[in-house]
Amino acid sequence: MPSIVLEVDPGLWFLLSPRRRRPRFTVEVPGTDTVGHVVRMVGIPPTEIGPPLLDGRPVDLGGRPTAGIAQGEVPVLLLVPRPRPQPTRCRPPRFLLDVHLRPLARRLRLLGIDAAWEPDAEDPHLVDRAARERRVLLTQDRGLLHRGALPESALVRGEHADDQLADVLDRFAPPLAPWTRCPRCGAPLEPAGAEEVAGRLMPRTRQAYTAFSRCTGCGHVYWRGAHAARLDAVVERAREVLDRRADPRRP
CATH class of the missing domain: 3.10.20.30 (Beta-grasp domain)
Structure with missing residues (x-):
């Protein structure tokens, strides 16, 4: 041979x-x-x-x-490794994540990136949806990446969601629009007046906050509460990753 x-x-x-x-x-x-x-x-x-x-x-x-x-x-x-940043058929890129990457999906959505995720999606469904919706399939399943019907896909590196997020941002360099998508379902957010959402808030929340957003998909209401500082840190780290991508000389 x-x-x-x-x-x-x-x-x-x-x-x-x-x-x-x-x-x-x-x-x-x-x-x-x-x-x-x-x-x-x-x-x-x-x-x-x-x-x-x-x-x-x-x-x-x-x-x-x-x-x-x-x-x-x-x-x-x-x-040799695939060059980065990697171009995609859709710009900005749209992603579909397998069932094991839910924490990564939530972080991508927090940054305003179109990231679809389903809790019970089987491999054939993921392949079909990625092709039909022109999404890049993100997975850590090497076997899934071998499917010929997948037009665009990528192996996500890292054990923890923060490391995975840094890898995806470095690989695809998507534009960020923090706080514009629902972390739960990925639909766009819209501003909502306190009166409009009062019935969905606890009394203390109504008293403490005046600025709200509402998901156009699932209807969930958001405000800058106790977790805002932790989420701000996620956004800041994401911007640092993209800044280093744009200028490798940055520390």
């Missing part, structure tokens, strides 16, 4: 098995396999790589790395 050498950038090593976490290694490749097959075979979702190079020349994921090689030749396939 023909072989090829893979040169993998260290930025992708976390996706490889420990025995393959080195600059170069050799894999056997059936003559019918494509570059996309090879990338998936070693555990890297194609969504995470930039344009691959075969012996220094650009090659499509559908190209066959062993096609036309002479006996004894061993082609070299170079894989």
Whole structure:
């Protein structure tokens, strides 16, 4: 069986098995396999790589790395991380998050980013909705990223929601519009007078606050209460991530 050498950038090593976490290694490749097959075979979702190079020349994921090689030749396939910020079909980008990323969805919505999330969505439904609504599917499920019907998707890095948020902001650099979407359902917020929402407030809240917003989707009412400082910190950290993205020289 023909072989090829893979040169993998260290930025992708976390996706490889420990025995393959080195600059170069050799894999056997059936003559019918494509570059996309090879990338998936070693555990890297194609969504995470930039344009691959075969012996220094650009090659499509559908190209066959062993096609036309002479006996004894061993082609070299170079894989590097996908460049950031990543362009999307919709601008500003619209996201769909899998069931395990609810905290991330709430943070994205807090920043005014269109982030859809459903509590019981199965993988086929996620793939269909992402394609139908032109959304980027965000997930930590590598298997889901291998589905060919997904037009746009990304592997979210980080164990905690704050780290995941920083990764998504750095990767896609979406514009921010804090406090304009409902963290619960993602629908836009609109200003609401105290009289309009009085029936949905506790007496102490009516006495302490005068400025309110109401969700145009689920109807939930918001005001700047005890959690405002904590949420302001989330917004400030998000702006810092995008500032560093725009100017890498910033500390």
